[in-house]
Amino acid sequence: MIPRVLVVDDHPLFRFGLCTVLSGDPTVALVGEASTGAEAVAAVRECEPDVVVMDVHLPDMTGIEATRVLLGEHPRTGVLVLTMFNDSESVVAAMRAGARGYLLKGSGQDEIVRAVHAVARGEAIFGSGIANHVLGFFTEQAPAVFPELTSREREVLELIADGVSNTVIARALTLSPKTVRNHVSSIFAKLRVEDRAQAIVRARKAGLGHPT
Template identity: 60%
Template structure:
């Protein structure tokens, strides 16, 4: 059985990920809430895979990844984070991470990535793979070049809207309040000069953002109401 150490400063997220992996017959042997604790537990437990967040109190994930891969090369590090910027991606790669997924990834994608990293493979989520390819080939990255009038955060929100995510799900992924998400979406509508969510999705997908909608956690009635309106 593959063994995993989960490193994330949010206990609720750790609990959910533990349950997800257990359902796939992947054993979670430990949890850490910060980088320094992760280094100590990785050395003690010697898991097959460390699932690592990046921004945490008590030592960041990049430094922890660098230390773990240097002192225990057999351990594979899979970054699972909300940060999709190039600096974070390439810093993690330089530190020795074998994989990089965004927290919006589905359960099957996470399970597949853990197994691949445990087998010594390198694996990246679709958006991250596209960024890496764009970096090395000099191809323009539509998520960075499309809609220059949007802020980086607005572009992240639009990316999730284009994937069919509801407001409450976006808030959870980006650790924002529901009100903040609604404000961002209102600003996006105004800047893109669209009347509603459907038009925003069309514009975003035409520009190469979002791709096909991904399955996510079921949303409640409140979230459906949000999607049904203009925000």
């Protein structure tokens, strides 16, 4: 499926450039653009995009507020934040509002397109340079559960509960893919579950994860 994308940014030149990139990529379908939060909410109603690429700074409301409003009406829409703000407060606020991804402006075209596809699939994706913010968010929110797990295994389980892939977990925790797979296998054994789906159910029942 080719994801339908709406671009929201108040800077005309940046918005034009991003729209040009997306409209020129055959794997995505640009269905609209907006320059304010109110326009974004209205455009989502009209265009029904799969993914909204959202800036944080908008003239009438923040992109975080716009994300919260539009997801309240259209919870299946994926929001990918694309912004200049690289601070913990902005990252955490975006995730709490329901955003599935967070990239910094300056990310390459290929990275942005890959992120759009990941968000459209329901995955969580985060750009390089903000992994510590993401990890801090999950660590802060996670209750002290599953004492049989090591601290690292709990970190991995928190990300699994949020629907994050092993590849993203490896990047967020600065681990090799093999190490992540080993942690996942250990988690399954200790929780006595057979697969990832069962682990997610156990984790979310315990209060872990932030499903959108």
